[in-house]
Amino acid sequence: MESQDLRRAGLKVTTPRLKILEILAGSGIEVLRHLSAEDTYKRLLESNEDIGLATVYRVLTQFEAAGLVSRHHFEGGTAVFELNRGEHHDHVVCLDCGRVEEFADADIEALQGKAAERLGFSIADHSLIVYGHCQRTGCAYRKA
Amino acid sequence: MESQDLRRAGLKVTTPRLKILEILAGSGIEVLRHLSAEDTYKRLLESNEDIGLATVYRVLTQFEAAGLVSRHHFEGGTAVFELNRGEHHDHVVCLDCGRVEEFADADIEALQGKAAERLGFSIADHSLIVYGHCQRTGCAYRKA
DNA sequence: TTTGCTGCAAATGCTTTGCATGTAG
């Protein structure tokens, strides 16, 4: 039950929070994993939920603070959110169709860490995004 | 002469463009290498230049299109610009003082490339930003 | 009941644009 996650995060269990968590968790489909606030809002409307956009932003921000979701800034001024599933990973974004794929590479992580240490930094976080073009059928239809 | 760079980029040589290029190039000091539009604008005012903020944005955007500068989105909603000096590099940003350091790592580049290819992407670009805390004297005074 | 949540509308911060004027080539 998702209510547990909310309680554990010290948040009251409310409809908006449950529904948003559901939407983030429900779309197991990888292409739909990364949602903007607006995307999430639209999904809520489609589900006939009467939840304001401001609440969506508030809830997503709280989820982020609670460690339930991650916020990413892919290019285009709009932030996207994704449910945390434990393991860290980086992203590849298709410039044509917006498709987002994930990958994890321990070697890259290690090298990053070394580079930052060499400069006298203790690492708190990092963001690695590769932009490219995917060679998939159906590509380019989402951006249009 | 910097006018050459402008002409080569197909841009008319005007005072705003020259001054902005100067500011970006002039501050060889590494800490001052990454400037927001607002930062740049303030420098212009300090130099008694009567140039509007809108022009700063326009010029920086043109410079980016011409390949003269790169735009980065470090966390915080504000874009920063940096003069291109040929070699690609990544960034480490101090969360306390905002200091930005650069590093280049061919191994990371190669691994990124492989990861993206494995997913069926041809790479166009990428952004790697490490956030951390620098252990420097004077740290934490810039953010305040 | 009490504390914390929500919706709405207004405010914010960064960036872009329309338009009349100015200027490089």
Next chain:
DNA sequence: CTACATGCAAAGCATTTGCAGCAAA
């Protein structure tokens, strides 16, 4: 002279916030 640049003010977007009403515990 002509095309492109600039300045200013207004518009645009994504996101945040103030506040009165609501709801979870």
